[in-house]
Amino acid sequence: MRVPFVKMHGLGNDFVVLDGRAESLPPIGAATARALADRRTGIGCDQLILLEAADTADFRMRIFNADGGEVEACGNASRAVALLHGAAARVETAGGTITVAPSGSGARVDMGVPVFGWSDIPLAYAMDTAAMPVAWEGLASPMALRIGNPHVVFFVDDLDQVPLERLGPEIENDPLFPERINVMVGQVTGPAEIVLRVWERGAGLTRACGTGACATAVAAMRKGLVEGREATVFLPGGPLHIEWGEDGRIGMTGPAEESFRGSFDWGKFA
Structure with a gap:
């Protein structure tokens, strides 16, 4: 056949x-x-x-x-x-x-609509998902959320200094994440611009992740790191435009x- x-x-x-x-x-x-x-x-x-x-x-x-x-x-x-x-x-x-x-x-x-409840993401136990009290070497205080898939989002000052190929699988498979996790590391570079690298659950380093770009943009908006409710996320493969509407729904164009x-x-x- x-x-x-x-x-x-x-x-x-x-x-x-x-x-x-x-x-x-x-x-x-x-x-x-x-x-x-x-x-x-x-x-x-x-x-x-x-x-x-x-x-x-x-x-x-x-x-x-x-x-x-x-x-x-x-x-x-x-x-x-x-x-x-x-x-x-x-x-x-x-x-x-x-x-x-x-x-x-x-x-x-x-x-x-993104989901922020610890048990819905899910995490292994209750904690503040907006600023998680956890760290892996220099990656600390991430936000966890679910947009179809579970994501954990870190923001850093210098993306090039993060050994994501080493830390990615460690974080993905941490017992804190019962279903494993997609690992996003972003750097805000402008009022509505974020540069992003991705360690994708089950796939490793990828050139782009649409749900991850959405998760990172929403996390940056919730933390007040970007202005307004729209942002462009630049991945190794290219940019995605993300909108988070007043109705809570996320639009992605690319x-x-x-x-x-x-x-x-x-x-x-x-």
């Missing part, structure tokens, strides 16, 4: 998209996701995206990280899927229903691209 795929990326955060909306695909588990994501023996990607039919939305999007773990949300993939779908849509995810709409060479995504299309033998990856 040969299965078609579309390779896409949002600011260098890359995806293999399988479309099972019209015709169902065989069950996909962690082993298949890992095999397809492998950059040496598979197609190669940060996340595997599976589109399925849905009863209460236009379609459903499932997201598997490169380590095979299924996660709740992916902002960059949402933009890519909007571009692939070619029209505004309501998309069901494990993190809730979002709305997407193509916009120019990318898309705008309504990411929903580019996405199709890289190429192909097909693979399902039996070799099952």
